[in-house]
Amino acid sequence: MSGRTYGYNGVPPSKGKKGAKRYAMAVDLRRCTGCNACTAACKTAYDVPLGDWRIWVMEAETGEFPKTKRHVMPRMCNQCDQPTCVRNCPTKATFKHPDGFVLQRYNRCIGCRTCMVACPYNARHLLTDYRRDKRNPRNVADKCDFCIVRVTRGLAPLCVTSCTGGAMIFGDINDPDSEVARTVAANKTFTLRPEQGNAPQVYYIGLNEPIADPEFAFHHRSDQLHDRYNTFKKNSELGEELAGNIIDTDTGFFGIVGQGVHNMINFIATAPAKFFRGLF
Amino acid sequence: MVDGSMDGQMISNAFHHAYWGFPLSLYFWLVGGSAGSFVVSTLGWVFGVKKYKATAFFASNTAIAMLMIVPLLLITDLGKPFRFFHLLLLPSFSHFSAPMVWGALFILTYPIGMLFYSYFVYYKNERMARAFGIAAIVLALCTHWYTGVVMQLNPSRLPNHGSVAPILFLTGAYISGIGLLNILLWIRNKFIDAKRQVSDAILADMARLMLYGIVFDMFLLFNEFLQMTYGIAEEHTILYDVLLGPFIWPYLYIEIIWGLIIPLIILVIPKINRSLYWVLGASFMVTTGVFGMRVWWVMATQYFQGHY
Numbered sequence: 140m141s142g143r144t145y146g147y148n149g150v151p152p153s154k155g156k157k158g159a160k161r162y163a164m165a166v167d168l169r170r171c172t173g174c175n176a177c178t179a180a181c182k183t184a185y186d187v188p189l190g191d192w193r194i195w196v197m198e199a200e201t202g203e204f205p206k207t208k209r210h211v212m213p214r215m216c217n218q219c220d221q222p223t224c225v226r227n228c229p230t231k232a233t234f235k236h237p238d239g240f241v242l243q244r245y246n247r248c249i250g251c252r253t254c255m256v257a258c259p260y261n262a263r264h265l266l267t268d269y270r271r272d273k274r275n276p277r278n279v280a281d282k283c284d285f286c287i288v289r290v291t292r293g294l295a296p297l298c299v300t301s302c303t304g305g306a307m308i309f310g311d312i313n314d315p316d317s318e319v320a321r322t323v324a325a326n327k328t329f330t331l332r333p334e335q336g337n338a339p340q341v342y343y344i345g346l347n348e349p350i351a352d353p354e355f356a357f358h359h360r361s362d363q364l365h366d367r368y369n370t371f372k373k374n375s376e377l378g379e380e381l382a383g384n385i386i387d388t389d390t391g392f393f394g395i396v397g398q399g400v401h402n403m404i405n406f407i408a409t410a411p412a413k414f415f416r417g418l419f
Numbered sequence: 420m421v422d423g424s425m426d427g428q429m430i431s432n433a434f435h436h437a438y439w440g441f442p443l444s445l446y447f448w449l450v451g452g453s454a455g456s457f458v459v460s461t462l463g464w465v466f467g468v469k470k471y472k473a474t475a476f477f478a479s480n481t482a483i484a485m486l487m488i489v490p491l492l493l494i495t496d497l498g499k500p501f502r503f504f505h506l507l508l509l510p511s512f513s514h515f516s517a518p519m520v521w522g523a524l525f526i527l528t529y530p531i532g533m534l535f536y537s538y539f540v541y542y543k544n545e546r547m548a549r550a551f552g553i554a555a556i557v558l559a560l561c562t563h564w565y566t567g568v569v570m571q572l573n574p575s576r577l578p579n580h581g582s583v584a585p586i587l588f589l590t591g592a593y594i595s596g597i598g599l600l601n602i603l604l605w606i607r608n609k610f611i612d613a614k615r616q617v618s619d620a621i622l623a624d625m626a627r628l629m630l631y632g633i634v635f636d637m638f639l640l641f642n643e644f645l646q647m648t649y650g651i652a653e654e655h656t657i658l659y660d661v662l663l664g665p666f667i668w669p670y671l672y673i674e675i676i677w678g679l680i681i682p683l684i685i686l687v688i689p690k691i692n693r694s695l696y697w698v699l700g701a702s703f704m705v706t707t708g709v710f711g712m713r714v715w716w717v718m719a720t721q722y723f724q725g726h727y
Contacts, residue, residue, distance in 0.1 A: 202427065358656070
């Protein structure tokens, strides 16, 4: 028990309000196989549009052959205790539930995407028009909500249920007998980007610095990932609509000006459609 | 903690959209231009610099016209444009801790203040023009200050997340507003009779005001630069691999060299700094240069963060 720390800077887990529950997650990366069952289960259940994720798995390789190692890490909303998205949301569409969830109210959201800018974890996305069921909310922000619809009915979140390695542990961290509280107490845990001051509530066990570090993700993309990045930015329907995706193979003077002009023309061309769809 | 060294590569990750793009860069630029124009407009009627009185009416109307485009851009950029009124339903619906709500109030009240100001300037009502001018100049500064704060209050957006952000924004607004106004006044001179024209001497004087702004802007940018070179890892990356990487055109070439250094040189050389076409050239450079700043300011951090 001794010597455990929470986060790089030793921040203890928040207990929330006295007497209230505080749902949190521990992800034991020693047990994660990177099978993406969580990604698939979540994406299917919540009709997450193409190109967006509520949960996804980062993978990185370190070392040199033959001494290489593969690191995997599921990423999702960290249900922060000091969420910048909530503070910055201009319409109270996103809020902190007393039990620890950070939730989204689609009927209030205006789709201004301030929350997405504010989130250090890229955990938020804008729902596109391209959803299987058109009655589902569109053109508003969405995020992982720790499957509150399941949790309030006594079920674990889908990613936890579907985890093949048993790496994800969910529960009330204020209840000392819960599995998550015992796991967090017994292991050295880390949180992502604790220096941002958001007090994230997803605790990783066996976190590898390379994969948790935005610097690493930026500097050490594989060539294939780099190409896919550009393809994604170029082809994504939402990217056209948001008019801000920089394709990084084309950043000379004419490239930047060309991208700007192209994006502005597209922005104006899609404006009428945006207003009409906004009615529904 | 780290296995071996940091050698390695990222194999798989989610890709993330850039949330705010060129339309919002344009919005930041327009709000800035509007605020800058209005500052010039009030010089004569509020701050008592008589020679600028001739520019007041036109400058104020330019500021109003630029601010008319702003809501169109902002509302069209929303995912749900018809829900824009959610921002204005204080105190029950909108969230007062969000700078965007302050902005909605400023953008609503600022043009009204300017309209009254323009009205009293047109009818030469000195006392009322002064009163509404003071109210509107405060709102003008607030309107542009809040745009800086919107970017500032995002801890993970590193060059934006600093207390210098709103001041940098305001300085950029001031110089781009004067630059744009100089060009528009010169075009206006072509179409009106000689009696109502604004003299070249006044344009040169306005360029002198712009020069002070340029020097201050460069000073602030230099401070930002210093902090980023000594900064924590992400600031270092943002400077060398994002701003001097894919964003080198908007950041270094367009903003700093084209928009600040060359105009500074033009405006400090005694033989040409009062010559009309040099002044207009410097004005054009400053105005377009500030647009470069708006582009990297909005999008550079998203480019970095988009890989995480």
